[in-house]
Amino acid sequence: MKTVEKKRYTLETEVEIRLDLTGEWLEENVINTGIGFLDHMLELFAFHSGIKLQVEARGDLEVDYHHTVEDIGITLGEALDEALEDRRGMARYGEATIPMEEALTQVVIDLAKRPYFVFLVNFPTEKIGSFDVELIEEFLRALVVNGRFTLHVRNFYGKNSHHIAESIFKALAHAFRKALTPLSQEVFSTKGTL
Template sequence: MSEQTRPSRTGRVERVTKESSVLVEVDLDGTGTVDISTGVGFYDHMLAQLGKHGLLDLTVKTEGDVHIDAHHTVEDTAIALGEALRQALGDKAGIRRFGDALVPLDETLVQVAVDLAGRPYCVHTGEPEGQAYVVIGGDYVGSLTRHAVESIASNAAIALHVRVLAGRDPHHIVEAQFKALGRALRDAVAWDPRVVGVPSTKGSL
């Protein structure tokens, strides 16, 4: 597929429930420009890593019931992000489809692999014991990372494997996961000039 015939790959999702109001806009062919506000500062930082290292132009505006806790805000934002990614991917013609990344952050090492197969599946392993109960940045509980990546995978309809291979610092363990996810997505959504049509023997993804 030539550059002249490539479609615009953007997604826009608004999701409103009694627990949150979410707007997500994504451009797969961006430069990593982000504008993010969820009311959960550490989560804002993580989504910024995803956009920056995935070269996704990403706008996220969430108002959630953070007076209760961050769970609904994090999960609902991830659901909308997954839906926006799925929308932006379109028919997936001409892309690589598979992507992976091995990302270090000081003592932490994370591996992420993704398949834009149209079939949702998530494997999330390797976090050290106790990571799920650590509070980071005042209101982000470590267990929310799994909820976020599972929600993205399910709603984007992608197969996603996230493996924490090493790590001690709770902040680094989460951040490396979002950076690696960004890098893997960047690889998977990239145009491949040698790919004719959809990269599947089925003819669709």
């Protein structure tokens, strides 16, 4: 695992990401997406996972947040895929069930190179502040497809959309922390490869 830098420039967005899975090389997390709620969720993810993450993004926020959120998911996924290299010497699987006050969410991941995404979440509101809650699913789908891993997200219950979102990102972080746990085995698979 190593530190990775990825950039994505389109006519709609400019995204630059630095990712350190071990937390050994980058000193601090710095998240500037222009979208306060997304900054908050990415800060939670970085802190709880132990991953160091730096994100600088500019996008057509005057249109809406969709392009910026999706392109950050794409770029972060590409960075994860590269940082995971051949995915040797790690636990591969991770699961966490995290409460945030009245909300409870389970996240399960498999870092094998087979992208698959299940999102069983119903938000009680369409927005959290100015942020469309449907963009959480879009972000995670872009992350999974480009990061090449399996992700299942299941919210059991919750009344507050912000709390549900926080429980998702914190559970994702703790699942990653477990999946990245070092193992002495070369590849954690009976096939010998992922």
